[in-house]
Amino acid sequence: MMRLPRFRYLAPRSLAEAAAALADLGPEAAPLAGGTDLLPNMKRRQQTPATVVGLRGVPELRARSGDPGRGLTLGAMAHLSDLERDPALAAWPALPRAASLVATPPLRNMATLGGNLCLDTRCSYYDQTHEWRESIGFCMKKDGDVCWVAPGSDRCWAVSSSDTAPVLCALGAEVTLVSKAGERRIPVADLFADDGIRHLSRRPDEILAAVHLPPAAPGERQSYQKLRRRGSFDFPVLGVAARVRLSGGGAVESARIFVSGAGSRPQEARAAGDFLVGRRLGEEDVVREAAGLVAKVAKPMQNTDFGLSWRKQVAREYAARALRELAAAG
């Protein structure tokens, strides 16, 4: 049986206690939310924190406030399955949709929104046991100095594999990060960095405490398309999240499209968003052109399921599906 390594467990009772613990312990500590990412990584010895700071008992992380008119603040410990079933999220349909496509029902019951945003980047050379990684030679993300995806590269190409991250980026959501020193609120898109190792701008002493959804505007449409091998279990090898605002006349006023599973961070397809402004979603040539622009930002590497060239080829089709879904959403 695969077992966890030895660690010390802390159970803070408040956000301040949790932040203090992380500040005191430094990078040797890891915050534990739902456990569905950290614990498998620990069992594979990808992460071996000396201390695990359990966030279960921190009530602030379960708080919720606001409404569709003012915007909604979700505690980071909200379970994905709660989001998937939550009528209060009807104004942000892409979020429950993305949440419902994560992994499997029991994992969604355990996994949290904050955890899904902070999901460790994934790579088929990295998400392996200690012995496997030893067999191939440790990579730079853990214990080594090479990236096996691109051995000449000086950076890590592990993949951002969150389903909710591209959606929250497209929605223009924000997160609050809390540390002993204080708190800061940043756009979700700024939480991520284009590096497989330092993929979060969250500092080790910070806790992602809350997610803020902006007010749902009239004429807003959202979609999320996920590409994976099976109908459950699998991480996205491509996720396309789109959000548009339509004018009363049906033309696109603004559009933001993000792609995940094809880079170390959710990538924004700015050119596609710009292209759509002033155009109509129902026109197939508009969809095709925009989809082509979306596909350009998907730069998959050979480190997930499926062949690289196929993933490149179908990115356009999945982008088109996301855009057609927007058109149909009215």
Next chain:
Amino acid sequence: MAREPGGGPFGAVGKPLRRVDARGKVTGETRFADDLALPGMLFMKLVRSTVPHARILSVDAGRALALEGVRAVLTGADFPVPFGILPVSQDEHALCTDKVRFVGDPVAAVVAQDELLAEEAARLVSVRYEPLATIASPEEALAHPEPRIHDYGDGGNVHKAVGFDFGDVPAALAGSDRVFEDLFFYQGNTHLALEQHATLAYLDPDGLLTIASSTQTPHYLHRAAAKVLGLPPGRLRILAPPQGGGFGGKTDPFNHEIVAAKAALVTGRPVKIALTREEVFYCHRGRHPVLMRMRTGVGKDGSITGHSLETLLDGGAYGSYGVASTFYTGALETVTYRMPRYRFRGCRTFTNKPPCGPKRGHGTPQPRFGLEVHVDKICEQLGRDPAEWRIANAVAPQTLTANWMKVRTIGLVRCLEAVVAASGWKERFRKLPRGRGLGIASSAYMCGAGLPIYFNDMPHSGVQLLLDRGGGVTAFCGSAEVGQGADNVLAVLVAEVLGLLPGDVKVVTGDTALTPVDLGSYSSRVTLMMGNAAVEAAGRARERLAAAAAERLEVPVERVAFGGGRVFDASDPSRGLAFSEAVQRAEAAGGTVGTVGSYRPPPPPSRYKGGGVGPSPAYSYSAAVVEVEVDEATGQVRVVKVWVAHDIGRALNPVLVRGQVEGSVYMGLGEALMEEQSFRRLPPRLSGALVHQAPSMLEYKSPATLDMPEVETILVEEPEPNGPFGAKEVGQGPLLPIPPAVANAVYDAVRVRVDEVPVTPEKVLAALKSAGRRFGPDSFPAVPWPEALVVPPPGEGGDGSAVNEPRREKARPARRAEAAKP
């Protein structure tokens, strides 16, 4: 022998009754190997090779042994005696002695007070290696005879190469109206039984060394462990608790089983090892990757004049069942469609990867995929409906095939007719809108191997019955309950003969100290072989009870009937005895009522060397129609529905039979669409690594609920005289038509050929974009085939032996001649 149904008011055969072991499985009380625990139990972890091919220079366990709580470290030096499942491939050591041959090969074992400590200590064992060049594929194995992975075999890195000419195929092809040639590749895949292998070894209070292990073949583990440990088999006891699935993955004796036993001897404590999922991928013994070349001649009427098959198997690092697997890639080619002449060449190579072996269908799904797609293409070229062609060309009952396989009953035509009718084939094939398609395929499988793994004259299965004065019946058999329902088959058959319900029969299986030998749960042999032994044992008990009852009822013994828990006068059923009273009277008359039965298959008509692989007392047949939807933009294939018909002979329990059929369909779909045991090698200048690409449940893609289509299952009952109450196998056969039916359906949907398994979206899209509208292998390497054995097919004279082989001693010619009779 009482082989007719009991005929009582209950009846057991054919009834959809709850299986006898169901309660434990649904309450969680069934104790699988890892559920066993003993006081004072220690835990073991194996140190596995992190290099794919190397000489072992040293193993230093000093730092591990220094940890408090570590009780022992074992190395290859503790295991000088080799083992292996086949007598011809004794090429494994419980721990590697001089060389490691793949990443995952076990080098040392650490025994400690708890499992985490054992794992930590295992990481402290330092092994120094001298790397050797690695062989990653059969092509490399053929091109690089050095370094040799093993110092035995058919030269270089060829483990086994075989050749047979059953008639002059080149001449047949030359005289054919048309000749078709195809290349196919079937990727390797693994069993992925949900239960990871586990073993608990201990000295019982009487000093008997006991190995309780998740094994499908307790008898073969008994032999291997006794050999390696140097113990008389009588001092060793193997327990095979029920297993959480096997599918062939637990049919070899495994390193960890033998090492745990040694560790129990060394420490004097119970020792447990439970493998991780990654380690199960290293045990493997799964489906061989096979490259195939087929050439077939057809006459004016479309019938086959001659067929040539060449197979190249990627065997992995050890022999395992590989010699048998190699023969199996050719053996069943002839038993579905009339094929008067047949040429077969097979070659298995060693590679530095986990060993391949038997997985559900052992060696036959690969050529079956090729043949069924090949036939689909031939029919397309000939303008023939592929269902109609198969029906027209099906082998007749009581046929002796070109390679001397004896087909007795054959329900193939009825299976084909059933799926054609159920699927609306005639109205829909080649007529569905683009993107939708139907494909058909059929297949055959054995009901048990005709010969044992090591040659001997003893039964393949034995059953012992004990009848209690209270009317209880206990059936003992060395068979292993893998999940397929072996225990239930035993109970149903004994109950049927004795007029009881299956639940009245207590079964004791898989315990070499208590149960007579059964060779194990492999080759779909249990229902037929254990079943016949059970029927014989129960028939003998019935005779004793009938005699006692006849005396009591004062009727001739022929009039005594059994049923409903009673023994009665068939002419006046109101006159009878309770079953328990019949037992008591029989016991009073002749002593304790215990009987035995055993079964040995009829000798095969094939007399050539290698002809022992493929013969079976009976063959089961299957046919399937698969409907798919293909997305031309992405190449993604969705299976809409599967219609499958299986020639079961007689269903002993239709609920369980349906489960085996649909489970086979499920596994066939997984192989057809997504399952892949693939490997990763890095540029040699950077790393010598050759590793399993993704040894995990997440990345080895096994279909989950949302990936499974609707299945309509049809059973064809054409009772087989060699089977108990006419029953044939069902555990493996229905998998076989699924992968080719999927590929053929994809062709019907979008007119591209994917001549490879799995049929992934990448391959479908590549085929859609290619000029040839095909994805598949385009060459077959030069293989140094041996001189073929020339065996005239039955239609061309001969007696089933090779004309160019030194005469071999023929055992029991009378029985052979009898078996060869039509």
Next chain:
Amino acid sequence: MDAPLVPLPASPREKLRLALTVNGEPRDVVVESWKTLLEVLREDLLLTGTKHGCELGECGACAVILDGELALSCLVAAVECQGREVTTVEGLRDGPELHPLQAAFADHGAAQCGYCTPGMLVAARWLLDRKPDASREEIAEALSGQLCRCTGYLQIYEAVESAGRVLRGEPASPPRLPAVHGGGGDGA
């Protein structure tokens, strides 16, 4: 809100005392902080009905119901179960009678090897607790985290549907039988 959590251990060697409710019974165990709920159930409480196939959340064999929600015990740190309620396969029935789901799994051939069965059963129980009239699609979705390598899932769906009927006070459905094309004579 959750019951108070355990105090901090002084060192990684120190064991923690943990009180939780398992199948309705209060249980006290003393465990290391790095043990998972799966390990505590199987090794400390000897409830070996809960299985494991990967220990990484990739197969569903270790599923239990934790505070009313389906969860994977291999990815739950035992220390986080202080004061919580766990239901395992052993807790499905109360007394000798099988729970309707257990009876249906037995009758419909939904348990072949039986290894995924405990996880499958608790997942089905979790579903039927919320939705006794779950449709085939809802059953497939609810069980989409439970791998089975034996059955192909269809007999499992039928068992869950039949159990749902029983839980709604309707009669169980008989097992669905394959069509049999017989008449080939007697093999005796």
